[in-house]
Amino acid sequence: MRPLTHPSIDDITVEGILHALSDPVRAAIYAQLACADAANSCSAFLQMEDRSIPKSTLSQHFRALREAGLIRSERRGVEMLNSTRCEEIAQRFPGLLQAIMQSYKTQLGARKPAARRRAKAG
Amino acid sequence: MRPLTHPSIDDITVEGILHALSDPVRAAIYAQLACADAANSCSAFLQMEDRSIPKSTLSQHFRALREAGLIRSERRGVEMLNSTRCEEIAQRFPGLLQAIMQSYKTQLGARKPAARRRAKAG
DNA sequence: TCATAAGTTCGTATGTTGCGAACTATGGGA
DNA sequence: TCCCATAGTTCGCAACATACGAACTTATGA
Numbered sequence: 128m129r130p131l132t133h134p135s136i137d138d139i140t141v142e143g144i145l146h147a148l149s150d151p152v153r154a155a156i157y158a159q160l161a162c163a164d165a166a167n168s169c170s171a172f173l174q175m176e177d178r179s180i181p182k183s184t185l186s187q188h189f190r191a192l193r194e195a196g197l198i199r200s201e202r203r204g205v206e207m208l209n210s211t212r213c214e215e216i217a218q219r220f221p222g223l224l225q226a227i228m229q230s231y232k233t234q235l236g237a238r239k240p241a242a243r244r245r246a247k248a249g
Numbered sequence: 250m251r252p253l254t255h256p257s258i259d260d261i262t263v264e265g266i267l268h269a270l271s272d273p274v275r276a277a278i279y280a281q282l283a284c285a286d287a288a289n290s291c292s293a294f295l296q297m298e299d300r301s302i303p304k305s306t307l308s309q310h311f312r313a314l315r316e317a318g319l320i321r322s323e324r325r326g327v328e329m330l331n332s333t334r335c336e337e338i339a340q341r342f343p344g345l346l347q348a349i350m351q352s353y354k355t356q357l358g359a360r361k362p363a364a365r366r367r368a369k370a371g
Numbered sequence: 372t373c374a375t376a377a378g379t380t381c382g383t384a385t386g387t388t389g390c391g392a393a394c395t396a397t398g399g400g401a
Numbered sequence: 402t403c404c405c406a407t408a409g410t411t412c413g414c415a416a417c418a419t420a421c422g423a424a425c426t427t428a429t430g431a
Contacts, residue, residue: 128394128395128396128409128410128411129410129411137359140356141276141349141352141353141356142271142272142273142276143271144352145267145268145270145271145349146267146268146271148267149264149265149267149268149271150264151264154263154264168408168409169408169409170407170408170409181389181390181391182390182391182408182409182410183389183390183391183392183409183410183411183412184388184389184390185409186408186409186410186411187388187389187390187410189409190410202396202397202408202409204397204398204408205396205397205398205406205407205408205409206397206407206408206409207408207409219355219359220348220351220352220355220356221351222344222348222351223348223349223351223352225348226342226344226345226347226348226349227263227267227345227348229342229343229344229345230263230266230342230344230345231263233341233342234262234263234342237259237341250378250379250380250425250426250427251379251380290377290378291377291378292376292377292378303420303421303422304377304378304379304421304422305378305379305380305381305420305421305422305423306419306420306421307378308377308378308379308380309379309419309420309421311378312379324378324427324428326377326428326429327375327376327377327378327427327428327429328376328377328378328428329377329378
């Protein structure tokens with residue numbers, strides 16, 4: 128098992144960030160980490176919005192976020208604590224993460240009621 | 250040949266925008282369209298930053314940008330005129346495109362001189 | 372009608388992603 | 402110390418996405 132790697136702040140790229148956050152699941156994970164007071168473990172996300180995500184898939188998503196430089200992960204006992212690197216990134220790319228997260232929030236709020244009802248029922 | 254399709258403003262998604270702009274070539278195309286006074290044809294981008302891009306690949310990139318809702322394309326005689334839909338998008342997702350474009354610009358400016366020299370030479 | 376120019380579509384090789392199964396850590400008892 | 406449970410990772414494969422040359426379509430003009 129290779130050790131966890133985190134890119135240095137200078138190696139973080141805009142295209143990497145955009146690609147990582149262009150997946151709705153990863154964006155949701157990132158959003159939740161950004162809102163959380165304390166660091167979250169991976170398994171906190173096995174169940175997301177009424178959808179269960181396989182462990183292996185989740186692991187890949189966390190790796191993608193980590194390698195894009197969006198989060199920092201450290202082993203703490205048997206689990207992994209994840210936190211965002213938003214301060215660092217905000218310094219290098221001011222406003223980027225904020226705009227992306229705000230846009231996702233807007234999009235979520237703009238979904239038509241009928242569509243939301245259908246999604247809940249289905 | 251199917252006619253050009255443009256999503257309505259309500260069908261434009263954040264993930265679609267991020268994915269489309271997570272490709273540096275597409276981001277460069279979009280940036281140039283955003284800066285241009287008049288609409289640009291596709292073939293204006295066959296040569297980008299000392300790199301030539303195959304016509305078919307370029308066509309796919311334009312389709313990706315179009316289907317993400319980032320640009321509008323219309324036939325004008327034998328060629329295609331492309332322009333951004335940034336006003337519409339800015340209304341729905343304020344600040345998003347601006348932040349992304351500004352970040353790319355920052356990234357470009359932050360490349361170390363040595364790396365830039367090497368890139369130019371190679 | 373032929374030639375040319377601008378884009379699109381197709382076929383294929385190459386990459387990326389999602390997920391179950393098997394594996395690797397770490398911690399807590401007997 | 403050995404065994405088990407828990408938390409993540411890696412592997413292998415199927416499904417999907419992407420890049421690019423070749424062949425095609427569409428418009429213009431001689």
